[in-house]
Amino acid sequence: MEGYCVDALILDVDGVVWLEGTLIEENIQVIRRAYDEGIPVVFLTNNATRSRRVYSLLLSEAIGRRISVEQVVNSAYSAAEWLRRTRGPSKVLVVGEEGLVEELVLAGHTPLSTTEWRHADTVVVGLDRNITYHKLSAAHKALTRRNAFFLITNRDPAYPVTGGTIPGAGAIVSFLETSTGRKADFNAGKPELGILDLALERAGRPRNPVMVGDRVEIDMDMARKAGIPGLLVLTGVTKEPPSDTDGFIVAHSLSDAVERGLLRFCPTPSS
Numbered sequence: 001m002e003g004y005c006v007d008a009l010i011l012d013v014d015g016v017v018w019l020e021g022t023l024i025e026e027n028i029q030v031i032r033r034a035y036d037e038g039i040p041v042v043f044l045t046n047n048a049t050r051s052r053r054v055y056s057l058l059l060s061e062a063i064g065r066r067i068s069v070e071q072v073v074n075s076a077y078s079a080a081e082w083l084r085r086t087r088g089p090s091k092v093l094v095v096g097e098e099g100l101v102e103e104l105v106l107a108g109h110t111p112l113s114t115t116e117w118r119h120a121d122t123v124v125v126g127l128d129r130n131i132t133y134h135k136l137s138a139a140h141k142a143l144t145r146r147n148a149f150f151l152i153t154n155r156d157p158a159y160p161v162t163g164g165t166i167p168g169a170g171a172i173v174s175f176l177e178t179s180t181g182r183k184a185d186f187n188a189g190k191p192e193l194g195i196l197d198l199a200l201e202r203a204g205r206p207r208n209p210v211m212v213g214d215r216v217e218i219d220m221d222m223a224r225k226a227g228i229p230g231l232l233v234l235t236g237v238t239k240e241p242p243s244d245t246d247g248f249i250v251a252h253s254l255s256d257a258v259e260r261g262l263l264r265f266c267p268t269p270s271s
């Protein structure tokens with residue numbers, strides 16, 4: 001198998017850097033090496049419950065190097081930034097957690113309380129572990145009676161925890177799509193390409209990036225759609241190499257990929 005010669009790493013977080021809070025050393029070693037060799041490293045996650053600020057702290061601690069806010073792209077930032085660039089500062093009714101609200105405020109949007117749903121021009125939906133019927137009703141009303149724009153952070157149906165899975169943002173999106181009879185207008189998360197484009201922008205528009213992730217239908221499908229090489233690591237959700245590996249390669253971990261010559265660092269001379 002032909003290996004990848006890469007000048008940037010775009011890295012999924014859950015299942016690549018850590019799994020349920022446990023660090024995945026066989027990946028982190030290589031991430032650290034990339035960092036030390038000046039290879040741009042950008043972290044790309046669908047998790048919108050934390051802000052990039054919080055991620056940069058957690059990732060700096062995990063990697064043992066300073067990971068800046070600019071090296072983190074999550075679906076909360078992607079949603080907030082997409083909304084700012086395409087529709088301008090908005091009045092948003094948020095179904096989501098603190099991290100999503102923080103990114104929306106940073107991008108210049110105004111979060112509304114549930115009683116203010118009449119003033120919402122956009123409903124932003126992400127994972128909300130404090131979801132209530134009241135909050136969903138406010139979002140439903142803004143979507144059906146105000147025809148608010150329906151923006152979502154991702155459609156992940158569930159995510160892994162010890163012993164199984166728990167409902168993801170996609171389950172909450174489905175609730176509102178069912179109740180309103182509307183489809184979400186824009187998905188700011190993986191596997192859509194908008195969020196990947198933000199990560200590539202952050203990485204300095206590399207010529208030979210690689211997308212590293214643990215999920216075929218999210219990380220690898222996105223990379224394939226974008227025409228970017230993918231590297232599926234078996235350190236997260238996916239435990240066995242899939243039968244169809246069109247457009248990506250599979251390794252047990254980043255260390256395994258490096259040891260087998262599937263991944264090399266080829267920095268582009270700085271311009």
Ligand SMILES: [Mg+2]
Pocket residue numbers: 012013014015016213214215236
């Ligand atoms: Mg993952």
